Amino acid sequence: MKKRKKGFPILYIVLCFLFFYVPILVMMVFSFNSSRSLTRFEGFSLHWYEQLLADSEIMGAVSVSVSIAALATIISTVLGTLTAIGLSKTRRVLKEWLLNVNNLPIMNPDIVTAIGLMILFSSMKFDKGYMTMLLSHVLFCTPYVITSVYPKVRQFDDSLANAAMDLGASPFQTLIKVIVPCIKPGIFAGMLLAFTMSFDDFVVSYFVTGNGVQNISIIVYNMTKRTNPTINALSTIVIVVILVALLIGNVVPMLANKKKNGRLKEEER
Amino acid sequence: MADMGDCIIELRGITKNFDDQQVLRGIDLNIYENQFLTLLGPSGCGKTTILRIIAGFEEPSKGELLFNGIDIAKVPPYKREINTVFQKYALFPFLNVYDNVAFGLNIKKVDKSVIHQKVQKMLSLVGLDGFEKRDVTLLSGGQQQRVAIARALVNEPKVLLLDEPLSALDAKLRKEMQGELKKIQQEVGITFIFVTHDQEEALSMSDTVVVMNDGKIQQIGTPVDIYNEPENRFVADFIGESNIIEGNMIRDCLVKFDGYEFECVDKGFKENEEIEVVLRPEDIEIVAPEQANLVGEIISSVFKGVHYELIVKTAQREYKIHTTDIHEVGKKVGMVLDKEDIHVMYKMDY
Secondary structure, eight states, X not given: OOOOOSHHHHHHHHHHHHHHHHHHHHHHHHTTBSSSOSSOOOOBOOXXXXXXXXXXXXXXXXXXXXHHHHHHHHHHHHHHHHHHHHHHTSOHHHHHHHHHHHHHHHHSOHHHHHHHHHHHHHHTTOOOSHHHHHHHHHHHHHHHHHHHHHHHHHHSOHHHHHHHHHTTOOHHHHIIIXXXXXXXXXXXXXXXXXXXXXXXXXXXXXXXXXXXOOOHHHHHHHHTTSOOTHHHHHHHHHHHHHHHHHHHHHHHHHHXXXXXXXXXXXXXO | OOOOOSEEEXXXXXXXXXXXXXXXXXXXXXXXXXXXXXXXXXXXXXXXXXXXXXXXXXXXXXEEEEETTEEOTTSOGGGSSEEEEOTTOOOOTTSBHHHHHHHHHHHTTOOHHHHHHHHHHHHHHTTOTTOTTSBGGGSOHHHHHHHHHHHHHTTOOSEEEEESTTTTSOHHHHHHHHHHHHHHHHHHTOEEEEEESOHHHHHHXXXXXXXXXXXXXXXXXXXXXXXXXXXXXXXXXHSSOOEEEEEEEXXXXXXXXXXXXXXXXXXXXXXXXXXXXXXXXXXXXXXXGGGOSEEEXXXXXXXXXXXXXXXXXXXXXXXXXXXXXXXXXXXXXXXXXXXXXXXXXXXXOO
């Protein structure tokens, strides 16, 4: 085989990465800028981080984002997992129909979901704010959980559930002690998806909130109207948090596997 | 044979329909304490359905399921004093050997030290000492099998159900496990209900064999009875190899087939009743043609390892014979039968 030139593919990859990450890096660098300028770096300072921590409005938005994401993740994971398990036991026609319906909110443009929810909440005279935002987040997160849990449920061997009941486990104990451990990878994947979908949502949140309840995306959107490097500081923190979460999500299972394999090798010796 | 105590499980007129298909057509069966009972039949005969009804995974459409005299047909599986060894073991892949075996006791919130003691005892009973921390998904088929047995027995059930537990093992290991299962059953002294389609397995392990076909019980008896005195053509055909010949019962102890009368030991048939006779291939003795009524020509001889399988063609039919002697193809031979070797059965309605 002819030896291919290696230069171009590497250059291509480097360009791609630059395109993806330079904007983020620039933003992170400028979050440490001592002046208000977004074009000239005039010296290192933590000024904008101090401002950020002192700004109760921003800190409020952070707590809204985090608590909504956490609650929406928990609720949609429970709902989605139970639905996926239920679906696997449903008659085929109904099951396929429901799975298709489940894909609708995923395919639907956010703006349509957002306007639909806004009209719904208005027409039902809901007091818009934290609760409506949480409900909406649960709504658009659950389909993602169902989609990632359902394949795992289908792989689940029913005889394991039978075995558990045979050994004296009630249906609920069987769910907790046997079914959930078996479909755990699907549940984790669903949780991760739900958390990120909720945490960085802007469109839906913007339309269904009210009474001054804002999450990070909304407050950042409002702040962009005036130059305010505090956004850079906030965004940097968010990126670091996500990076740490990703690292934990990827590295911990790897370490666990390594440990398990190591133990097995030890036993073989 | 183990001595059997009282009747522990009683099936009375059990039927089971799946949609509009009837898979069990009225099963009556008594199962005793300390009995090794095998449900034997071809796939689709309903044997596994009976097991699932006893375990509680299926509810009978009609009939009663008595456990120590109490109807438990509607009691959920987790409230029955019955445990199951599943066909593909159904071990929990996320638990190690110890935790798999301890599962039932943990559910019952038994004291940790008691659990430890019982699990250890069970693991040594099935020969898995030192395997506590092993990952069950990395065990061999035979080892997984043992874990499944230990996991069921550690709960000290009154009855252990085994759903074709040996079918996934290779021939040699299967033989080994047959002996071991029998030994375990005698050691723990409880009722085993074993499902299989392998007649040799059934005959070599059981106290009682229940032969099933098409949702009905064909015969219940000891392995020797089932083999030597099959009640009908299906049982004779399914258990071992056989020559099945239509004939008439002249009177008690005298049967006529292929134009000749033979002495036999069967009684209680009507005079001249149409019957079927079972001749096991190993019971037919080959002699010189002048010494016998039944005469034929050897048309094939196949070496089977321990014996030769001969096909002898007579005027009426072909007989299958197993013999350890060598006979040439084409030779004319006579065949004689001991009266104990002629097994008369009722003719089956088709």
